[in-house]
Amino acid sequence: MSAPARSPQVLDDKISGGIGASPQRPDGTLKVRGEFAYASDLWHENMVWGATLRSPHPHAGIRSIGIAKALAYPGVHAVLTHADVPGENAYGLKHQDTPVLAEDRVRYQGEPVALVAADHPEIARQALKLIEVDYEVWEPVTDMERAAHDETLPRLHENGNVVRHQRIVKGDPDARADVVVSGVYELGMQDQAFLGPEAGLAVPAEDGGVDLYLATQWLHVDQKQTAHALGLPVEKVRLTLSGVGGAFGGREDLSMQVHSCMLALHLGRPVKMSYNREESFFGHVHRHPARMYYEHGATKDGDLVYVKARMYFDGGAYASKTPVVVGNGTTLSVGPYNVPNAHIEGWGVYSNNPTCGAMRGLGAVQPTYAYESQMDKLATALGMDPAELRIRNAMSEGSTTVTGQVVDFPAPVAELVRRVRDMPLPPPNTDELGFPGGAANTTHGEGVVRGIGYGVTIKNIAYAEGLDDYSTARVRLQVIGGEPTALVHTAAAEVGQGLVTVQQQIARSELGVERITLHTSDTSVGDAGSSSASRQTYLTGGAVRNACLAVAERVYALAAERFGVEATNLSGGKVVAADGAVVADLAELLGEDVIEETREYHHRKTYPLDPETGQGNAHVQYGFSAHRAVVDVDTELGLVKVVQLDCAQDVGKAINPDAVLGQIHGGSAQGLGLAVMEEIQVTDGVVRNPSFTDYLIPTILDMPPMRVDILERPDPHAPYGVRGVGEPPTISATPAVANAIRAATGLELPRVPIKPEHLTGT
Amino acid sequence: MDAEITLRVDGADQPVTVDTRTTVLDALRERLGNTSPKKGCDHGQCGACTVLVDGRRVLSCLMLAVAADGAEVTTAAGLANGDLHPVQRAFIDHDGFQCGYCTPGQICSAVGVLEESDGELSRAEVAERMSGNLCRCGAYPGIVAAVEQAAGEQR
Ligand code: FES
Ligand code: FES
Numbered sequence: 001m002s003a004p005a006r007s008p009q010v011l012d013d014k015i016s017g018g019i020g021a022s023p024q025r026p027d028g029t030l031k032v033r034g035e036f037a038y039a040s041d042l043w044h045e046n047m048v049w050g051a052t053l054r055s056p057h058p059h060a061g062i063r064s065i066g067i068a069k070a071l072a073y074p075g076v077h078a079v080l081t082h083a084d085v086p087g088e089n090a091y092g093l094k095h096q097d098t099p100v101l102a103e104d105r106v107r108y109q110g111e112p113v114a115l116v117a118a119d120h121p122e123i124a125r126q127a128l129k130l131i132e133v134d135y136e137v138w139e140p141v142t143d144m145e146r147a148a149h150d151e152t153l154p155r156l157h158e159n160g161n162v163v164r165h166q167r168i169v170k171g172d173p174d175a176r177a178d179v180v181v182s183g184v185y186e187l188g189m190q191d192q193a194f195l196g197p198e199a200g201l202a203v204p205a206e207d208g209g210v211d212l213y214l215a216t217q218w219l220h221v222d223q224k225q226t227a228h229a230l231g232l233p234v235e236k237v238r239l240t241l242s243g244v245g246g247a248f249g250g251r252e253d254l255s256m257q258v259h260s261c262m263l264a265l266h267l268g269r270p271v272k273m274s275y276n277r278e279e280s281f282f283g284h285v286h287r288h289p290a291r292m293y294y295e296h297g298a299t300k301d302g303d304l305v306y307v308k309a310r311m312y313f314d315g316g317a318y319a320s321k322t323p324v325v326v327g328n329g330t331t332l333s334v335g336p337y338n339v340p341n342a343h344i345e346g347w348g349v350y351s352n353n354p355t356c357g358a359m360r361g362l363g364a365v366q367p368t369y370a371y372e373s374q375m376d377k378l379a380t381a382l383g384m385d386p387a388e389l390r391i392r393n394a395m396s397e398g399s400t401t402v403t404g405q406v407v408d409f410p411a412p413v414a415e416l417v418r419r420v421r422d423m424p425l426p427p428p429n430t431d432e433l434g435f436p437g438g439a440a441n442t443t444h445g446e447g448v449v450r451g452i453g454y455g456v457t458i459k460n461i462a463y464a465e466g467l468d469d470y471s472t473a474r475v476r477l478q479v480i481g482g483e484p485t486a487l488v489h490t491a492a493a494e495v496g497q498g499l500v501t502v503q504q505q506i507a508r509s510e511l512g513v514e515r516i517t518l519h520t521s522d523t524s525v526g527d528a529g530s531s532s533a534s535r536q537t538y539l540t541g542g543a544v545r546n547a548c549l550a551v552a553e554r555v556y557a558l559a560a561e562r563f564g565v566e567a568t569n570l571s572g573g574k575v576v577a578a579d580g581a582v583v584a585d586l587a588e589l590l591g592e593d594v595i596e597e598t599r600e601y602h603h604r605k606t607y608p609l610d611p612e613t614g615q616g617n618a619h620v621q622y623g624f625s626a627h628r629a630v631v632d633v634d635t636e637l638g639l640v641k642v643v644q645l646d647c648a649q650d651v652g653k654a655i656n657p658d659a660v661l662g663q664i665h666g667g668s669a670q671g672l673g674l675a676v677m678e679e680i681q682v683t684d685g686v687v688r689n690p691s692f693t694d695y696l697i698p699t700i701l702d703m704p705p706m707r708v709d710i711l712e713r714p715d716p717h718a719p720y721g722v723r724g725v726g727e728p729p730t731i732s733a734t735p736a737v738a739n740a741i742r743a744a745t746g747l748e749l750p751r752v753p754i755k756p757e758h759l760t761g762t
Numbered sequence: 763m764d765a766e767i768t769l770r771v772d773g774a775d776q777p778v779t780v781d782t783r784t785t786v787l788d789a790l791r792e793r794l795g796n797t798s799p800k801k802g803c804d805h806g807q808c809g810a811c812t813v814l815v816d817g818r819r820v821l822s823c824l825m826l827a828v829a830a831d832g833a834e835v836t837t838a839a840g841l842a843n844g845d846l847h848p849v850q851r852a853f854i855d856h857d858g859f860q861c862g863y864c865t866p867g868q869i870c871s872a873v874g875v876l877e878e879s880d881g882e883l884s885r886a887e888v889a890e891r892m893s894g895n896l897c898r899c900g901a902y903p904g905i906v907a908a909v910e911q912a913a914g915e916q917r
Contacts, residue, residue, distance in 0.1 A: 024854060031862030032850040032869055034798025034838040041797035195802045195810055195898045196863040245800070245863030246898050277803040433886050496861030496899050658857050662901060666860060669900030692807035692896070701893045703902040 004044045004201050004213055004270070011500060013485075013517040018509035019720065022658035025501050026518060027494070038243035039199035039215035040274045047201065047270040048077055050256070050263045051124035053114040053131050054282055055106035058352040058685025059140040059154075062104050065114060066132035073130055075123040078266050080115045085262065087231030091254055093221065093357070095319040097157055100229050100258045106135075107156055107317035108354055109686050110282030117263040117271055140352035140685035144314035145291060147349035156317070156350040163319050163348040164326040168333070168614030170402050171341035177297025177305035181377040185294065185370040186751040188679035189314075190287035190670075192359050193697050196245015198255040198283050199274035202264035209236025210261045215244040217251045218530035219491045223523050229258040230265065237261065241521040247495035248670070249358030249532055250284040253320050281690035285320050285357030286680055288313040288348070290329075290366035296374045302382050304393045306341035307334045307402075311367065313348045313356075320357030322348035327465050327609065328363025331618050334402050335371040336413040336458035337393040342402045344614065352685040358532055360670060361459065361731040368457045369752060372735030376453070376742065386454055386739070387421040390414075395458075404615040407622070410713035412650050416626040417456055419648040419709045425452070426630055426644045426705075436632055436639035438701060447636040450643070451744025455671075455736030456626040460619040461724030462535035466608045469535070469620070472526030473503075473543035474519075476596040477511060477551050484573055484586045486511050486548075489519035492528035492540040497726060498659035499536050503544050505655060510548035512570035513586070526600065534623060534724025537655055542601030542719035550597035558593070559583050604717055621715055625649035625728035627668065627736035630704075633744045638756025640676050642702070642737055648709040652723030657710065664708050664729045671733025673698045675741075679753050767831035771796060772840020780827045786820070786835065787811045789827035798839035798866050802896070809895030812867035812874075813837050819874030821894075838866035841873065848915050849873050852908035860899035868895045872909045876916055883913045 011030070017023025030036035067079040082089055082101040089103065090096045102113045114131050118124035141153050147161045155161060200214030209232060216222050219239045227237040244251070256273040263271040275283045295308040311329055315322035330346040359365075379386040394413035400406050428450070429435060435443050463469035474489040486507050494500045504516040521528075528540050552570050559567040559575050567583045569576040575584045609616040630644040647664050654660045670678075677696040681688040689695045714721020734752060741759070742749050749758055768777045769786075771794060778793050787804070790796040790813070802810030804823045811823040814836040822835075841847040849872045852858070859865040875883070875891045883891075888909045889902075897905065 022857075025857075027862065028854045029846065031859055031865050032838065032846065032853050033841075034800070034866030036862055037797070038800065038863060040801065041791075043795070043797075193898055194861070194863075195808060195896065196800065196861065197802075243863075244861060245802075246861040248898075276801075277805065277807075431886070433890070439890060496859075498860065662857050662860055662899075662904065665903050666900030669902065670898075691805065692803050693805070697896060697898060698900070698902075699893045699896060700889045700902045700905060703889075703900065706903060 004042045011518050013515050016514055017505060019505050019655050021505065022656050023501060023505065025498060026504060027500055036243045038196050038245050040196060042201040042213050042242055042272060044201060044203060044270040047272045048117045048119060049121045049124050050260050050271045050273040051116045051121065051128055052112050052259060053128045055102065055109060055111040055113055057106060057135055057137050058109045059138040060106050061136035061138065062102060062106065063134040063136060067114065070116060070127040070130040073127045075119040076116060076127045078117040078263055079131065080262055080266060085229060087229045091225040091229055092319055093253060093321055094323045098318040108352055110354065111317065115259050115263055117267060142351055142353055142685050144312040144349050144351060147351050148312055148347040161350045163315050163322040163350060166326050166330045166346050166609065166614055167612065168330050168342060168344040168402055173341065173343035175297065175306040175341035178300040179381050180295060180297045181374060181381050182295040183374060183377060184750060185292045185373055187290045187366050187369055188753055189289045189682060190359060190674050190678050191281065191680050191695060192248035192250030192284065193695065194246030194248055194250055197275040197277060197280040200256050200260050201270060201272045202260035203270045204264045204268050207236060210264055211238045212257060212261055213240045213242050214257065215242055215251060217247045217493050217495060217532055219493065219521060219523050220527040222254060222257050225254055226257045226261060230261055239523045241493055244493060244495045247531060248360045249362065252358040252530055252532055253285050255283045277692060278690045281687060285355045287359035287365065288315060288325050288356040292366065292370040294370050294374050296378050298378055298382065302384050302389050302392050304337055304339050307339050309333050309344045311346045313366065314351055314353055315348050316351055316353045316355040318355045320355050321362065325363035328460060329367050330614060331403050332364045332458055332460065333367045335368065336395050336456055336624055338395050338399055339402060344402065353682050354687060360667065361727045364457060364459045365731050365734065368731045369735050372455045372739065376739045387417055390417045390454060390456055403609060403618055405617045405619065409621065409715040409717060411622065411624060412711060412713055413456065413624050416624055416648040416650065420626045420628040420646050423646045423707050429632060436634040436641040437637065442637055442639065443634050448632050448634050449744045450630065450632050451740040453629050453736050453739025453743050454626065455732040455734065455739065457728055457732040459623045459728045459731055461621040461623050462533050462538060462603055464606050465618045466606055468602060469529060469539060470600050470602040471528040471539040471543040472598065472600050473540065473547040474525050474596065474598040475507065475547040475551050476594060478594040479587045479590050482587060483515055484513045484590060485515040485517060486513050487517045487519055488544060489525045490528050490540055490543065491521050491523060491525050492536055493521060493531040495531045497663065498656060499540065501659060502537050502541055502655050506541055506544045507548055510545055511552065512572055512574065534726040538718055538722050538724055539601055539603065541655065541722065543599060545719050546599035546601050547597050550599050551595050554595045558589060562589065621718060621723060623724045623728040625732045627732045629736040629740040631737060631740040631744055633741055633759060635745060635759060638759035640741060642672055642704040645672065645704045645733060646707040647729055648711065649728055650711040650713050650723060651725050652715045652718060653712050653721040654710055655720065655722060660710055660725050661708055663725045665706060667726065667729030668706060668733040669698045669703055671730045672702065672737055675734045675737035675752050675754060677753050765828050767828055769830055770834045772837055782828050784827045785823050786825045786827050786830050787822035790822065796837055796839065798837035800863050800866060809871060810864050810867040812870040812895065814870055814874060817877060819871050838869045847873065849912045852911040856904040856907040856911065857901065858904035858908040859901050864895060864897045868897065868905055871895045872912065875909065876913055
């Protein structure tokens, strides 16, 4: 069957700019015109619309599912249930514990139970109402701490309710200190809230397979899981990336992938699925809520002596990335500080709350909020400046982490804190519009107090704990229209971060060729891994570099054969020798030849943690960022305005400085959102606010001015010295804002998001 | 109930028969094949669907197509006749987007803001007037800079 009529598009290949420049995005023109085809824009003449019936209950048995009435509804083509899943009815990123469609029980509100395909989305929705599911409603498991320890609770999965438990012991776990502070911190459930909802188009193929066009973060892991559930060999399930309207972790687990393919294969016609906003809140995993018990001990001079922590992460109904959250959460639990003694325990659990998985800052957002709150508490107890306390204890190159890993790359933590501390402070507000409450004119300044707060974080970059993390790139060099042109092909997902620009920049610099065409990302080339863990510039950037180097080697061989000269460099369309002499014009040398090479990039090996002591070299690289927030708080109304949010981050090497800045702005906005407004409110397993009216994300009015300082201390182990960028600013923004509100109000505020009622005590 | 209407979309008359409950957004996207305006919420909460109707910005998910019968509807795709409008150029210059999903709506909204304002726009006013357009990628600093640049060019 033919490809979709509206489908992924050709990106601009006539832009210039290599590594270190900030060239225009190749998708820029399409995006500003609205002509970049997102998954929800895909179209096929012959297509029908798929829709999903979801469980209204967080925990229930299913006695029966009646589909006859729905099937008889005019305009309906198919109604499918678990009995129609062709392969194994189970998938999952880490554990295969998630049914494609529920069988005899549901474990969260919104769990998919049945599918409909119809002529029109409205008909499909009507038909969903006609499916008769007989539920036996059960008491939900909702408390993460009880789920970890209470053996009397129902077991939600075969192996009980603990997905992962990890202990880390360093030094003397019973160490004593002059000054001790402790606290219990909680973090609500945050949503990725990407603006382009889940969507895709499945087109059945003549070979009995299926072509799926979709928005995702990781094509190959979708392919593997989808093929398994469809009972097809992977090569018969081909995926092509369409425009992705943001991801932030929320597209790492499957949503409509298997469902749309099941319907398409069943009907032998293309099926489009496109979630609406409400369904999107149920259609993807969220950030793990957490409860964390922390105790910090320090000498009276302010040197950290020990950290003890017990942390609970609520993973909800299915495992998703809970094991990784526990791994990251515990290994990063003491922050970017030198801590000689530690005793840390983390639990990730199953419950009947919505499933939680990947979100920007995975597993680091929770502990950073807790330990940075503790650092402020400790500073107060010591009578010390909070920035000074952080600088005093900051880790640096050569430091040993809590898992015994020696940091063998730059770690300029103290420098980052100094830089944000020393930035100029904004003047007191004088503008009526500038107070909390803005144009609503709720105050003329009375009851408004100002505070300053810091947040600093450490985030592991790329995959950890022994996973072989890699990406693949294919590069083809040839002369087209008299001009040497390189075609770069990877399966990496452009989700907004600007990876398409970075791939072009690297190829331009390595090949000395202006014209770089990007092949649409799909599964006809090797795995690129996920656009997550701040890893794509590092890994896919590394793969594009390696493939370009391999192509260049072949050009040099050609030059040697032709001219007997050893070339070492490609630059400005010329083949150049070590002494700078031009050996040949690249276009002339290539002639009709086509040089194509495919290469992978694997990062340095990491190792699993010791199950008892949690010791081990689990991470390949860390990113660091520091924020300083300045807030005004209206203590009578409980309104907060973030007046200024400054950030310093080390990025190793800014391949594209503008894109780095964009990541820092965007990440900071999301961290601010978690601090003061964003939470999926769940009561007894039921989501109370699945809409943008009730789930608030920062608007342009909430976004404060930002001063950003980008450091470039290269990591000698990474391609070009790069260090992952995307996640750290999301993480350190939250505690900076929270600490600023505490500084302004003197309140303890142990939970984020901080809401008006926490500030007014009502 | 069906109604026969004509929308003038991006300069071309488009007669179309729609169910009277159809929104301008659905008429554009599902019936007329113009997917430039995006659907982020379908409830007037995100601004991704913003288009210009007779030069004024509207949330096309909240306006019924029958109410736009005979009106001039301009999407981001039709702002500049195959070329780029100064606001679009400014969004590119200032990196006013990442994923781009909010962008056609942001741009139509910004064009409307410039149309509404007769004098200078302060940063605070730009933010106030653009506050109905969410950007989850958080490209707000670039968006403010882009609107300021376009406003400067307009003067
Ligand atoms: S789609 Fe119209 S405002 Fe969100
Ligand atoms: S650019 Fe992604 S939502 Fe604005």
